[in-house]
Amino acid sequence: AQSVAQPEDQVNVAEGNPLTVKCTYSVSGNPYLFWYVQYPNRGLQFLLKYITGDNLVKGSYGFEAEFNKSQTSFHLKKPSALVSDSALYFCAVRDNPTGGFKTIFGAGTRLFVKA
Amino acid sequence: DTEVTQTPKHLVMGMTNKKSLKCEQHMGHRAMYWYKQKAKKPPELMFVYSYEKLSINESVPSRFSPECPNSSLLNLHLHALQPEDSALYLCASSQVPEGLSNQPQHFGDGTRLSIL
Numbered sequence: 001a002q003s004v005a006q007p008e009d010q011v012n013v014a015e016g017n018p019l020t021v022k023c024t025y026s027v028s029g030n031p032y033l034f035w036y037v038q039y040p041n042r043g044l045q046f047l048l049k050y051i052t053g054d055n056l057v058k059g060s061y062g063f064e065a066e067f068n069k070s071q072t073s074f075h076l077k078k079p080s081a082l083v084s085d086s087a088l089y090f091c092a093v094r095d096n097p098t099g100g101f102k103t104i105f106g107a108g109t110r111l112f113v114k115a
Numbered sequence: 116d117t118e119v120t121q122t123p124k125h126l127v128m129g130m131t132n133k134k135s136l137k138c139e140q141h142m143g144h145r146a147m148y149w150y151k152q153k154a155k156k157p158p159e160l161m162f163v164y165s166y167e168k169l170s171i172n173e174s175v176p177s178r179f180s181p182e183c184p185n186s187s188l189l190n191l192h193l194h195a196l197q198p199e200d201s202a203l204y205l206c207a208s209s210q211v212p213e214g215l216s217n218q219p220q221h222f223g224d225g226t227r228l229s230i231l
Contacts, residue, residue, distance in 0.1 A: 032217050043119070043205050043222030044158065051217040090157055094217075102171070103220065105157035 002027050004093045006106035013081045014114050021076040021109045023091030032094040033074040034103070035065055039087045047089075050074060061085070081113045118142055119223035121206050127229045130196060136226045138189040138206030147189040148220065149181060150205040158205055164189060196230045203227050 003026045013019045025031055032051055036044040048059025055067045065076045074091060091106040119140045128134050138147065145166050150158035163171035164183040172181075178200075180192040189206055204227075207220040 034219055036219075036222075041224070041227075043121075043207075043224045044220075046219040046221070049217065049219055088155070102160060102163075108155065108157055110155070 002093055002095045002102070002104045004091050004104050004106040006089075006091055006109045008109050009107075010110045010112065012112045012114065015083050016080050019078050019081045019085070019111065019113070021089050021091075021111060023074045023076065023106060024072050025074060025091070025093045026072060027093060027095040029095050031074075033065075033067065034092040034094075035059065035063070035074075035076050036090045036092060036105075037087045038090065038108075044090060047076070081111075083113050083115050086111055086113045119206055119208055119221050121204075121223035121226050123226055124224070125227050125229075127231060128193070128196065129231050130198075132196075133192070133194045135193065136191040136204055136206075136228075138191075138223055139187055140208045140221070141187055142208065142210075142221065143186075144208035144210055144221070145186060146209045146211060147183060148207040148209075149189070149191055150207065152203045152205055152225070154203075162191075193228075196228075198230050201228055201230045 005024045034049045035047040037047055038044045047063050048057050050057050050067045058064045063078050065074055067074050089109050092103045094103050122137045147164045149161040152158045160173050161175045162181045167183045178195050182190040203225040205225045206223045209220045210218040
């Protein structure tokens, strides 16, 4: 069965510092991995995805994520955090090809960036 | 602005009322989804439509009734809801049913539903 874990409920970082939001996954096949961000009173917005190829994936708003197969991780990173990055971040996984129609979301990590 | 449009943005209804949530996308996506999201929690899948046919019903109570009139529209009909049904209801779409695709889902901004 597919599963995804975000071990931190909340991450606090100062503006200008690098940030990392952690995600680990479990699938039976090859994973499709996604990061989404949700701002207050908004839907989820797609940030980036890993399908295959280069382990370092670059996405929207300066975010990137590193796929690590041996550690089954897909951590979200940004070199320099902005106050406007404060939001709720969801890691998500689909099992390829056995996952069917479902995307499994992690519990979410709330990111606070202090000025 | 999101490419998936949901109406209304807010809805307050009594437990005996009947109302509908609407979702529209014009990206040519052939898969559409309904999710329920409680505060500070991840979205929970309710229904999936693939090529206008219901593909997944995640054991959702019958007081929620989905409808997909065409490839651009998705409705969620509500009747006799309970207070615990109060939540943010999100609609999403993707290019093809996600089991065959590596494409992400596009989400609307949701309808915030309150049951009195």
